[in-house]
Amino acid sequence: MTFSYNQLFTFTEAVFRSIGCPEDDATLATETLLSADLRGIDSHGVARLVGYVRLWEAGRINPTPRVGVTYETPSTAVVDGDGGLGLVVGPKAMRVAIEKARQVGTGWVSVKNSNHFGIAGYHAMLALAHDMIGVAMTNASPLVAPTHSLDRLLGTNPIAVAVPAGEQPDFVADLATTTAANGKLEIAQRKQLPVPEGWVQNADGSASTDANAVKNGGALLPLGGATGSHKGYALGAVVDIFSAVLSGANYGPWVPPFVAFLQPPTDPVGQGLGHFFGAMRVDAFRPADEFKAHMDNWITTFRNAHAIEGRKVLIPGDPEREMAAVRLLDGIPLLDAVIKDLEGVGQKFGVKL
């Protein structure tokens, strides 16, 4: 079944209002969350609304956070999310990065005391309208085993980089530092299909193609999987350090779980989970029109490369942008299970889907 963006927007905004978010925050959180549905990252969109509500019910989300800078230099800041929705804290912290970039060329903001922020790409893209390169990362609940580890110590820790172009659509890379996102695993579980080698390991660390491996004490594998997970491990580690060791959030196994039925560790090493944002004015390096003309050339060169029979070379961000255009027109399809969840949340607050 398919829902228009506006319909989902009105519903989601009303739910965020119902848990006590001020109007502006509810609007912002909705825009952030639904950017995932528009762009086809269904696992991170409105399907997670129930999850946020449950965290609020468990007292683990502050609907009226006072998000503010606690430490800064001309090009850096630490932002305290005050336990708010990452969906709200993220864009506010990104604004700080953009303002600093306006002043001194670049701005870099590490965030503590936040929560899951939706898709990294949304935050990075906020820089584009300012002719800036945007960077966004976040740590996340520990589901990933570093190379050779049996313990799960890292999240899927995504990295997003958005680069403005001229006449071409912008370049938007957004990638988990694991071989496969957890959402893809859940799909395989539902369909009772095996997963490719390199996605997961069993509880004893052996290679696995079992979609239920993570549920059964195994772990997701860092990017590179079977042929060199040490690189994905290193990238995921950098995301964890930039997001949490710099800011004073929880890192590694101390990152609080997204699901409300799992309790956060009782011995936290910081506050909430952490993000890291960056903004770089392109004209802090060369005139913006010159930069954009070369980005256009970069993009068309790669897009026009000779491709494998029946395939084409894509620019990072192409599939998500095309999906967003389609879904704005045709609506956003939701799985029955998701609709049922949303209806349940709606009933709780007297909001109709």
Next chain:
Amino acid sequence: MTFSYNQLFTFTEAVFRSIGCPEDDATLATETLLSADLRGIDSHGVARLVGYVRLWEAGRINPTPRVGVTYETPSTAVVDGDGGLGLVVGPKAMRVAIEKARQVGTGWVSVKNSNHFGIAGYHAMLALAHDMIGVAMTNASPLVAPTHSLDRLLGTNPIAVAVPAGEQPDFVADLATTTAANGKLEIAQRKQLPVPEGWVQNADGSASTDANAVKNGGALLPLGGATGSHKGYALGAVVDIFSAVLSGANYGPWVPPFVAFLQPPTDPVGQGLGHFFGAMRVDAFRPADEFKAHMDNWITTFRNAHAIEGRKVLIPGDPEREMAAVRLLDGIPLLDAVIKDLEGVGQKFGVKL
């Protein structure tokens, strides 16, 4: 056969002096180059000295570059390498980044008109002594096919991030954005062994385990290889854009080849090849001792994780640091072919190995 670090240092320095490098530059280039041999990245060390000499003979390296800032803001700069050795241009550009970080918290430097700079990790590590996080990347000769591409449009484009710790050794991630570095392929070629799936593709884009595939018109694959090369492609693309589109260097297929027998493209889109450097003062985010105490906790937590039978969980940088300690004491082993090359270079300039 094994050579002491000092012996190789004296020899290499004399060779760089012989091609016209001023004394300080020759020393700096030698230190940069040999950091690869010490750390066990044999493909990027003294084995490449002949390659640099050949580029100089072909008139493609300026031994007396005037390396300088051509564009800047308080937190950014573009550095023109003036066609010099990347081994010299890199550390000089990194100094600019460090100086800017001292002033405004972070410094970000994009470099044009440079050449191959050795290992990325060396440059990133220059920040450590200043209690800064160091970042280094570079683009490189196009040997890598983006996902679905038959054309080789990217280099192995490494990313290095060095993070200072307190009592623990520093964290140093240094990774090519390909599944395997070209050096590993060369080793398999020499031993006439197949390579794992996901390293390379054939000229028609089909999966291959042939170590000679790249030589025969195929390509290296981005990190993720068989199970999702789009992520490595996106990362390699970001490195290319930060290193060259920001600075005005050549990008994508226009990056000049390292080997002197291949001519650079006759229609350059910029100058030389490009690098990107960053330095972030950790005390631009929180007090340095607090940061380092948490890095120590991060490192010991990961190092002490339960590991797969017979393995241990390593911290990025562990193997290279341990190798450097061994090789400083026991010397650096060189292959016969490398020794012969070096003796040839030595004879040319009247320098004894």
